[in-house]
Amino acid sequence: MTLVSPPDWLKHPVKGIILDIYGVILNSSDNGASLIEGSLQAVEKLKYTSIPIRFCTNESQVPLHKVVELLLSLKLPVQPDEVFSPVPVVLKYIEANQLRPYLVVHDNVRDSFKHIDQSNPNCVVMADAHTSFSYEALNKAFNILLEHPKLITMGYGKYYKSKDRLNLDVGAYSKLLEYACGNVKPTIIGKPSSEYFLTAVNDMNIKPEECLMIGDDIMGDINGAQNSGLRGIQVRTGKYRTCTDEPHAIVTPDSYVDNLLQAVDTILKYHS
Amino acid sequence: MTLVSPPDWLKHPVKGIILDIYGVILNSSDNGASLIEGSLQAVEKLKYTSIPIRFCTNESQVPLHKVVELLLSLKLPVQPDEVFSPVPVVLKYIEANQLRPYLVVHDNVRDSFKHIDQSNPNCVVMADAHTSFSYEALNKAFNILLEHPKLITMGYGKYYKSKDRLNLDVGAYSKLLEYACGNVKPTIIGKPSSEYFLTAVNDMNIKPEECLMIGDDIMGDINGAQNSGLRGIQVRTGKYRTCTDEPHAIVTPDSYVDNLLQAVDTILKYHS
Numbered sequence: 001m002t003l004v005s006p007p008d009w010l011k012h013p014v015k016g017i018i019l020d021i022y023g024v025i026l027n028s029s030d031n032g033a034s035l036i037e038g039s040l041q042a043v044e045k046l047k048y049t050s051i052p053i054r055f056c057t058n059e060s061q062v063p064l065h066k067v068v069e070l071l072l073s074l075k076l077p078v079q080p081d082e083v084f085s086p087v088p089v090v091l092k093y094i095e096a097n098q099l100r101p102y103l104v105v106h107d108n109v110r111d112s113f114k115h116i117d118q119s120n121p122n123c124v125v126m127a128d129a130h131t132s133f134s135y136e137a138l139n140k141a142f143n144i145l146l147e148h149p150k151l152i153t154m155g156y157g158k159y160y161k162s163k164d165r166l167n168l169d170v171g172a173y174s175k176l177l178e179y180a181c182g183n184v185k186p187t188i189i190g191k192p193s194s195e196y197f198l199t200a201v202n203d204m205n206i207k208p209e210e211c212l213m214i215g216d217d218i219m220g221d222i223n224g225a226q227n228s229g230l231r232g233i234q235v236r237t238g239k240y241r242t243c244t245d246e247p248h249a250i251v252t253p254d255s256y257v258d259n260l261l262q263a264v265d266t267i268l269k270y271h272s
Numbered sequence: 273m274t275l276v277s278p279p280d281w282l283k284h285p286v287k288g289i290i291l292d293i294y295g296v297i298l299n300s301s302d303n304g305a306s307l308i309e310g311s312l313q314a315v316e317k318l319k320y321t322s323i324p325i326r327f328c329t330n331e332s333q334v335p336l337h338k339v340v341e342l343l344l345s346l347k348l349p350v351q352p353d354e355v356f357s358p359v360p361v362v363l364k365y366i367e368a369n370q371l372r373p374y375l376v377v378h379d380n381v382r383d384s385f386k387h388i389d390q391s392n393p394n395c396v397v398m399a400d401a402h403t404s405f406s407y408e409a410l411n412k413a414f415n416i417l418l419e420h421p422k423l424i425t426m427g428y429g430k431y432y433k434s435k436d437r438l439n440l441d442v443g444a445y446s447k448l449l450e451y452a453c454g455n456v457k458p459t460i461i462g463k464p465s466s467e468y469f470l471t472a473v474n475d476m477n478i479k480p481e482e483c484l485m486i487g488d489d490i491m492g493d494i495n496g497a498q499n500s501g502l503r504g505i506q507v508r509t510g511k512y513r514t515c516t517d518e519p520h521a522i523v524t525p526d527s528y529v530d531n532l533l534q535a536v537d538t539i540l541k542y543h544s
Contacts, residue, residue, distance in 0.1 A: 133407045139439050142431065146438070158452045159414065166418070167411050168452055176448040180430045180440055182516065244454065 006270040009231055009254035014051060014267055015210035018200050018230070019043070020191075021057040021067070022160065023216030023238020024260050025076065029163045035074055036237050038261030045264050047077045049271065054200040055083045056213075058155030058190040058220065060127030060170070061106040064088055084200055086154035086190035087112055090125060093152065093189060101125040101152070102144050104137050104173075123150035124177070126186075128160075128170050138176065145181045155190035157220050161239045171220075191217070192224025201230070212254075214263050216240050223251045233263050278542040281503055281526035286323060286539055287482035290472050290502070291315070292463075293329040293339070294432065295488030295510020296532050297348065301435045307346055308509050310533030317536050319349045321543065326472040327355045328485075330427030330462040330492065332399030332442070333378040335359055356472055358426035358462035359384055362397060365424065365461060373397040373424070374416050376409050376445075395422035396449075398458075400432075400442050410448065417453045427462035429492050433511045443492075463489070464496025473502070484526075486535050488512050495523045505535050 005011075019025060025043065026033040046053050055078060059067055064085045071078045087109055094101055094116060102121035103113060106129050113125075124141045145151055157169035178184050190196050201211050208229030215221020216238030225232040234240065234253035237260070246256060257263040277283075291297060297315065298305040318325050327350060331339055336357045343350045359381055366373055366388060374393035375385060378401050385397075396413045417423055429441035450456050462468050473483050480501030487493020488510030497504040506517065506525035509532070518528055529535040 131407045133410075135403045135405045135440075138405075139437065142440050143437050158454075165411065165415050168407075168414050168448065172448045172452040175451040176440065176444045179447040180444040182430075182521075249454075 007255065007266070009212075009233065010267065010270045012231075013210060014212055014271065016201065016204035016206040016212075017046065017051055017053045017267075018056050018197065018211060018213045018225070019053060019260070020213075020215035020217070020221050020238075021055055021071070022059060023240070024214055024235055025055075025071075026074070027161070027238070033070060033074070036259060038259055040074070040076060042259075042261040042264040043076055043078075045268060049268065051267075051271070052204040052206075053082065054203060056191065056196065056200050057083075057085050058128075058157060058170075059085050060087060060109065060154035060190070061130060062108045063112050066108070084196070086127070086196075089196070089199075090152060090154060090189050091116070093187075094123075094125070099123045099150070099152075102141060104129050104132060104141050105154075106130050106132055122148045123152060125152045125154075126170055126174060126177075127154040128157075129173075130167075133168075133173055138173070142177055142180055145177060145184050149181060149184045151177060151184050151186040153186045153188050153190075155220060156186070156188045156192060157217060159239065160217075166239065191215075191220040192227065194224070194228040197225055197228040197230060201228075212267070214257075214260060218245045218248050218251050218253065222253045226251070226254070233257055235259055235263065279527065279538070281484075281505065282539065282542045284503075285482060286484055286543065288473065288476035288478040288484075289318065289323055289325045289539075290328050290469065290483060290485045290497070291325060291532070292485075292487035292489065292493050292510075293327055293343070294331060295512070296486055296507055297327075297343075298346070299510070300433070305342060305346070308531060310531055312346070312348060314531075314533040314536040315348055315350075317540060321540065323539075323543070324476040324478075325354065326475060328463065328468065328472050329355075329357050330400075330429060330442075331357050332359060332381065332426035332462070333402060334380045335384050338380070356468070358399070358468075361461050361468070361471075362424060362426060363388070365459075366395075366397070371395045371422070371424075374413060376401050376404060376413050377426075378402050378404055394420045395424060397424045397426075398442055398446060398449075399426040400429075401445075402439075405440075405445055410445070414449055414452055417449060417456050421453060421456045423449060423456050423458040425458045425460050425462075427492060428458070428460045428464060429489060431511065432489075438511065463487075463492040464499065466496070466500040469497055469500040469502060473500075484539070486529075486532060490517045490520050490523050490525065494525045498523070498526070505529060507531055507535065 213225030485497030494504035
């Protein structure tokens with residue numbers, strides 16, 4: 001039992017935690033990824049508790065198994081079924097709705113779709129496509145959407161950090177197509193969609209209000225989590241930018257923390 | 273004197289006409305351009321009257337003199353100083369404001385900027401860049417805009433027609449950057465900016481309400497003209513699309529016409 005009363009964001013019990021991966025646990029770069037200082041220790045500390053954790057990324061440049069392999073290669077104690085990424089969910093959605101997608105995706109994930117009929121497309125599936133966000137691909141997507149206004153995006157991030165610069169992400173490219181088409185509203189698979197957060201929450205057999213989301217994207221992670229009934233904890237790592245994110249024009253995180261380790265240490269301090 | 277009373281859009285005298293070029297006079301294709309049926313005859317008919325005309329394009333893939341050369345090569349009776357395109361106006365603007373642009377433009381127009389200091393950019397200039405709308409260029413523009421939120425676009429079209437498909441235009445790419453940056457409002461040089469329309473109107477020494485704009489882009493041409501006090505006549509050629517443009521959700525042109533020749537024949541029928 002602690003003598004000091006917990007901060008507001010820990011007054012309600014924490015029975016599960018969702019961690020964003022890039023910007024919270026890892027920094028990404030064009031050459032791979034590296035651990036953010038203290039993040040390995042933070043995950044290990046959590047694993048020693050009874051608090052279940054899930055790793056929820058919007059990473060769509062690689063298939064899910066590659067994300068898991070990367071985490072394991074960096075000695076992070078994760079189980080494959082604790083990791084969620086949009087690609088498998090999109091595949092299920094496409095099959096359930098009998099869609100024939102035109103893919104604006106990174107070459108790394110094309111193979112995941114090779115069993116899907118892509119002839120005569122009746123929808124567009126867009127991910128963080130990197131250099132596959134080409135003029136030609138976007139024009140083709142645009143012309144398809146004019147006939148079939150069905151756009152599926154893996155997440156809706158504006159940008160993410162890679163090395164020392166920010167890269168435009170799928171949400172910004174979606175906005176381009178939405179504006180040009182006029183009548184397209186994307187189906188977002190990934191954060192900030194509530195379905196995505198609640199899939200992970202349900203997987204832990206807890207209620208949304210018992211769950212913390214720790215992320216670096218104030219819209220995709222924090223706002224999305226709060227809109228789904230979770231608490232959202234903003235780290236000052238990854239794509240976090242002082243000038244726009246603290247304070248933010250529309251989102252008030254339940255707390256700001258310097259990094260994941262600080263969040264975990266604070267949580268554990270008050271965890272009974 | 274005519275016995276039949278003129279349609280509403282001709283009840284006010286017409287003392288000058290602004291013609292859009294692509295989609296009204298010419299169809300563009302990757303291999304060049306061709307005359308739209310009746311458009312040469314229409315321009316010739318106008319030239320026989322006392323009504324001054326100006327050709328206002330948002331064409332930013334080539335310098336102004338190339339636009340003039342193209343029109344002359346197709347035997348259109350134009351004077352070079354009757355043709356307006358955004359490139360010379362942008363150059364004046366950059367010089368007057370001592371800006372150092374990062375250019376997201378078609379390779380064809382880079383030479384027009386070669387005398388301008390482009391080191392350590394403090395603004396982004398974006399035109400219809402065609403394949404120069406690359407992932408790399410857009411990321412670079414985005415990172416510059418985060419530090420220097422000054423974006424100058426040549427026009428603001430959503431898309432334009434080339435051969436049988438529609439190509440995304442500078443307005444859609446601007447929207448991508450505006451959304452990602454959050455605090456960027458573009459300075460639009462070209463249609464639909466009122467300054468651009470009024471430059472042509474003033475050049476004819478007439479008042480806005482005495483001027484007709486004939487165009488195929490219901491937002492850039494028609495809405496822009498009407499917001500500047502001109503009448504806007506929508507042709508059913510070029511990028512016009514029945515399903516979205518007639519009727520249009522927010523714009524009511526002063527008239528729809530099948531093509532430029534029909535517009536000119538109607539104007540001349542009631543012109544005294």
